[in-house]
Amino acid sequence: MKTGFYAGRFQPFHLGHLSAVKQALEEVDFLHIGIGSAQYKDTEENPFSAEDREKYIRASLLENGISEDQFKITPIPDIHDNPKWPAHVQSLVPHFDVIFVGEEGLVKELFETYTNIPVKIVKKEIDICATDIRKMMKEGDDWKKWVPKACENYLSSSNPNPTNK
Numbered sequence: 001m002k003t004g005f006y007a008g009r010f011q012p013f014h015l016g017h018l019s020a021v022k023q024a025l026e027e028v029d030f031l032h033i034g035i036g037s038a039q040y041k042d043t044e045e046n047p048f049s050a051e052d053r054e055k056y057i058r059a060s061l062l063e064n065g066i067s068e069d070q071f072k073i074t075p076i077p078d079i080h081d082n083p084k085w086p087a088h089v090q091s092l093v094p095h096f097d098v099i100f101v102g103e104e105g106l107v108k109e110l111f112e113t114y115t116n117i118p119v120k121i122v123k124k125e126i127d128i129c130a131t132d133i134r135k136m137m138k139e140g141d142d143w144k145k146w147v148p149k150a151c152e153n154y155l156s157s158s159n160p161n162p163t164n165k
Contacts, residue, residue: 004029004091005096006032006122007034007076007089012155013057014133014147018064021071024100025121029052029110031100032093033057038075047134050075052158059150075141086114133145 004024008017025105035053040046048056054073061071079088079152098118101108109117128146136143 001029002098003030003032003086003096004028004098004100005032005034005089005093006100007036008102009036009046009130011048011130012133012147013053013060013151014126014128014130016128017057018060019035019125020100020102020122021061021066023125024065024120025066027072027120028098029070032096033071034076034089034093035073036076038079041079043133047165048155052154056162057156059154060148061152063148075121082112086110092114093129104152111136112137 004023004027006020010017021031021033035050035057037046040049041049041052054075057073058068062068074093076089076092079085082086094107096117098120099107099111100120100122102122102124104121108121111117111119126146131144133143135141136146144156147155
């Protein structure tokens with residue numbers, strides 16, 4: 001069975017993240033999803049707890065026909081030591097054959113530099129980022145069209161203005 005790994009902060013989980021997960025699952029049988037910066041919550045950059053993120057990611061994947069036997073979600077706390085981060089991830093997440101990244105950047109660089117695990121860039125099919133969504137939430141703009149319905153429902157029911165906890 002071929003396994004993959006995809007990480008993000010998912011603050012919140014949006015349609016671009018969903019697209020990346022679907023692309024990854026076209027290439028692997030099982031996907032480990034790492035919730036980065038897992039220890040942070042209630043800040044401007046990280047308003048949602050790892051528990052909240054796990055719940056709305058799981059609900060979003062199930063809602064979109066991705067079954068529980070295709071993925072596992074694992075919190076990945078920051079260690080603030082870039083060279084050691086890939087080994088830290090590997091200590092928390094069981095074996096994976098390939099890592100999927102949404103763009104050129106630090107995760108790609110660290111895994112290519114400090115491991116022999118292949119890195120694959122997923123295609124950016126939806127031009128949105130979580131920072132923009134958090135800004136829309138804070139300013140009362142229409143953020144809901146950018147997230148899966150299950151994520152929208154979770155965030156709306158848990159707090160009417162999710163970024164102002």
